[in-house]
Amino acid sequence: MSLCKGHINKHLRIERFWKESIRLNKSCTTIALRKCDCTLDAGGLVIHRVVYISKMAGVGAILDAVFGSYDLKVTRQWRDEDVRYREQEKQWREDAILREITWRHEDIEREQRLFKLANEKRMIDARQRQLIAVIKLATVLGGFNMAAIVEINVPEHFNQTIMAIYAGIAALQFLCMFICTLICTLLLMAITRFVTHTLETEIRLLETVDLDLVSPFNMYWLMRCESEWMLAYRLFYGGLSFFSMLIILIGLIQFRDSIIARIMVTVLCAATTVFWRLRIASKWQFLVSSPDSIPSTPTSTVRATALSAL
Incomplete structure (x- = not known):
């Protein structure tokens, strides 16, 4: 009985440790730990935990890859939009400068004609x-x-x-x-x-x-x-x-x-x-x-x- 209680306590400590690790992970997905049957075989318990850890690592890698690709896509899209906006802003500045130059020429010509009329x-x-x-x-x-x-x-x-x-x-x-x-x-x-x-x-x-x-x-x-x-x-x-x-x-x-x-x-x-x-x-x-x-x-x-x- 003492040996069984020791294995159970060890199993509970390991389970609480992995729950805390998953809770502190940055992933937004909540992963529910399934309950595992407690056996008296220490070797079987270890093997079961190793398989469980490898599965969790694979899920984390997949999530990191998905969110990484999404972030890269969004960043690239924002970059393209920023480049297009800067090009449009440059075109607006050029058009404004051309309009100001045209208006200045028209004002100069108008002043010349008024001066000519007065003369x-x-x-x-x-x-x-x-x-x-x-x-x-x-x-x-x-x-x-x-x-x-x-x-x-x-x-x-x-x-x-x-x-x-x-x-x-x-x-x-x-x-x-x-x-x-x-x-x-x-x-x-x-x-x-x-x-x-x-x-x-x-x-x-x-x-x-x-x-x-x-x-x-x-x-x-x-x-x-x-x-x-x-x-x-x-x-x-x-x-x-x-x-x-x-x-x-x-x-x-x-x-x-x-x-x-x-x-x-x-x-x-x-x-x-x-x-x-x-x-x-x-x-x-x-x-x-x-x-x-x-x-x-x-x-x-x-x-x-x-x-x-x-």
């Missing part, structure tokens, strides 16, 4: 001021001529030749100033129509490389308004010359009783006319000269000049 309007404003100044001066000289015709006192027995010359020069001076005023007024109307209906469209149709080279208003002025402006300027110059002659004739008529007064008026007006022609008009003669060439297209001459300079 063209400044040029148009300067041209309008020039035309208005000529109109005002021509109106003043023409009004002075009409006032002189109305207010002058002509004696009954005055020299008819001088009167005919005076009438002709007065009419020519007034007509020159009148036509000059009309032409400048029409040019103002043409410029106003261009800036309100055509300028923005012309600037919008320009290429980006032409924004710093081509001026739509200059092209319009050279092709449509330059010849009329030259005609108005020549008429204005002619009216100034006739105005000097008119002053001489008015002096001859008004100061007919004083020879010294007539001589003084004639000499001063003649000297002023000569000074005007030789000192002032000759210096600014280029203002009444046409440009050498008028390009037929907005970019033909300007691009050729820019490329030759490079």
Whole structure:
């Protein structure tokens, strides 16, 4: 009996040891130990335990292999997903950079076009001021001529030749100033129509490389308004010359009783006319000269000049 109890106690201790080992194992599978019949044969008990231990080791190896392969598969899948996400993130960054570059180019082009529009309007404003100044001066000289015709006192027995010359020069001076005023007024109307209906469209149709080279208003002025402006300027110059002659004739008529007064008026007006022609008009003669060439297209001459300079 004592021998049997010793074998039983030994068997129970071994069983408790393996239960504790299985409980502490990392595997999530609960393995129930089956009860083994206790025999008095110590050798049989040992053999039974060895077989039992080998079976448990095989199950643990299988579980480790299964969970190891699962972990490897999940890790590989996560790695592939991470690589794909990083590639997509890289593509998103590249697309964002390209969009920012495109938007920056569009902003620069928009600023260039706005600056070009403002510059063209400044040029148009300067041209309008020039035309208005000529109109005002021509109106003043023409009004002075009409006032002189109305207010002058002509004696009954005055020299008819001088009167005919005076009438002709007065009419020519007034007509020159009148036509000059009309032409400048029409040019103002043409410029106003261009800036309100055509300028923005012309600037919008320009290429980006032409924004710093081509001026739509200059092209319009050279092709449509330059010849009329030259005609108005020549008429204005002619009216100034006739105005000097008119002053001489008015002096001859008004100061007919004083020879010294007539001589003084004639000499001063003649000297002023000569000074005007030789000192002032000759210096600014280029203002009444046409440009050498008028390009037929907005970019033909300007691009050729820019490329030759490079």
